[in-house]
Amino acid sequence: MTWRIGAVDYPVRLPSVRDPRLHLAATITSIQVMGQAFLGWELSIAQILVCLLTCAVIEMSLLLHERREIVWPASALLTGNGVALVLRYNGTEHGDWWSMQGWYVFAATAGLALLSKHLVRFRGKPVVNPSNLGLVVCFLLLGTGIVNPLDFWWGPLSVELVAVYGILLVGALVVTRRLRLLPMSLAFWGAFAVSLGVVSASGHCISARWSVDPVCGADFWWIVVTSPEVLIFMLFMITDPMTSPSSPRPRLVFGASVGVMSALLAAPLQTEFGAKVAVLAGLVVVCAVRPPLVWAAEHGLDARVPAALKSAAAVVAVPLVLASLVVAGLPARDPGAGFETAVAAAALAGRPSVSIPAGSVPTVTVSEEVASVIGDSADDEAGRMARDLVASLLIESRAARSDDESLAASAIAGRRLETFPRQATSDLPEFSTMEVVLLRDPEDPQAIPRFGIHATGSRSGAAMDSVFELEEVQGTWVLTDEHVDSA
Incomplete structure (x- = not known):
């Protein structure tokens, strides 16, 4: 199939119906529909379209220039949808379907995410999941006064919320089983749940816009580890095959490392905004560290480390991580700190x-x-x-x-x-x-x-x-x- 532009015929490349990216797109789109129809999301259809169109135009333009082909931007649409799924611009109201509030923030975040896939590369592959990197940069630069991530808590248990969990789990099984990425997701969740459990057990508290009291301890742990947002992160962001290891054992280490890093970054933070950005940033940090480690292993640098030192490092690793989680959580341990009351x-x-x-x-x-x-x-x-x-x-x-x-x-x-x-x-x-x-x-x-x-x-x-x-x-x-x- 070709498409003539001017005097030139360009081949047109469309995705196969077996392409896992289409299955992932169907899952995320279904979640978007549920959020708009039943969960009261403060996100407009226009804002979603801005993200999709920005990524599609950039991707198709780059591929047309590089390959002289018109390629359906399946990956770019996933990037745009991922940005729109998580990003919220303050002041947007649910039901204002065509609101263009903050359209430039959505466009810039989606554009940065898509460009990072082409510019931040290691041996021909992107280093970090594009939507993940774009979101972290956006939140760190603009802050909670302008933008916020999607809430950890999506509302009380309801038929609609059960349907959301069902869509997520079915979609994840379809995609991750074919790519053999489910063990990596489970490794993340296990390490994250244990690490966050250590932080929570020490009395960690955050403020959240959906709670009139500080969210502390076991409540904090349960809400975060069962959050649909965390499930989306572990099932569809961490599992990006282009930015994660290709072998089974490194995948397990990768997933667990992201879990520990996300909990460690979240430990000292007292707001839901901080905790959510920390979870996302955990993937950015681990992805950024991975290329130097791969290079070192390929050049035999790890072989120069004495076996006794490796054994000692393995022995102290777990206690060191646990101690780091406890110490890092000190600023957010007091439920009264940062949560002032006006009443004596x-x-x-x-x-x-x-x-x-x-x-x-x-x-x-x-x-x-x-x-x-x-x-x-x-x-x-x-x-x-x-x-x-x-x-x-x-x-x-x-x-x-x-x-x-x-x-x-x-x-x-x-x-x-x-x-x-x-x-x-x-x-x-x-x-x-x-x-x-x-x-x-x-x-x-x-x-x-x-x-x-x-x-x-x-x-x-x-x-x-x-x-x-x-x-x-x-x-x-x-x-x-x-x-x-x-x-």
Whole structure:
């Protein structure tokens, strides 16, 4: 088959239906569809297309120049799809299918990833998985204020999430069994699970935008090692046949090395952003080290190392790795470090008992986001939040009348207490609606979200539309701030 461009006929090369790249593309595309339709991904179809088109145009242009052929860019489309699968541009909303927000970031990341395949090479093959390298560079250069990786946690267990796991596992078995790469993936997962277990057992904690509490210890370990994102990484990025060893035993060593390195890089980091980038960077580091080691082995340098020294190194390797994991995790070991609270627990000792006026608390609803975080107890917890909010407002009003800041501190905290009594009112607002929502810091996407109540009604005869920010301490919800809708 040929295609005439001008006066020249160019051969056209299309992939075979047995090409494993097509099977992998079908798996990733299926995950993209599930994410858009059921998992609430903050990614637009337009952003995905930007990645695909960028990689396809660059790849086809390069191959047309080098081979004088028109080649279907199967590998390039995988690179673009891999970038789009993981990369998120802050501010993109789920359902805004044709949003072009940050299109240049997607294009630049996909372009860098694709070009690295042609420029960063060792003996005719790319050194690092292209999409993996492009993503790591993007996250390190731009940071969490602009971009973020796909979350570790994809939501509570549901039929849709079970379907995602099924698609991943079936797709992985089809692709990795044909290429005999499954043992390498399992070697990664085993080494990563054990290494991360050491880090978690020492009390490791991270902040995550999907949790209102620090994610620590066993919870951190389970969420990460069973994360669909980690499964995608181990089944479809590590197993790139162009950037991994070709022999069975080196493949096992390669997979295990990536697992240990990813856990080691994640150990000192206190945010989900840091942990996710560390997992991705583990593959970059191991791939970068591999060419010098291959060169050294081929030139017999390893044979010059005395056998006794090799044996000693093998004996101390495991204890050294374990010690390194423990020491590296010291900065993220304290669950209170980096997770500030605005409430002084001692102040609650002076909180008086308050009678809630009948009819002052309307029916309280819960946003879908809050329901996914709290679970089955969301409705009961929402009612308690609303009653504690009304009680806090009553105590604040009483404290303002008597100019008693210590009394106010038993009901309010944070910015609300700092500005006391400026925001206090003599009359309790008449609430028409209340909805429990999650509040996020727009300047720090990785900060732990806080609970709030979006309330409408009237206050002192004027219409009211406010979000009351709450924080729980010792089973009581305390008012910490109020955000008034000025529209």
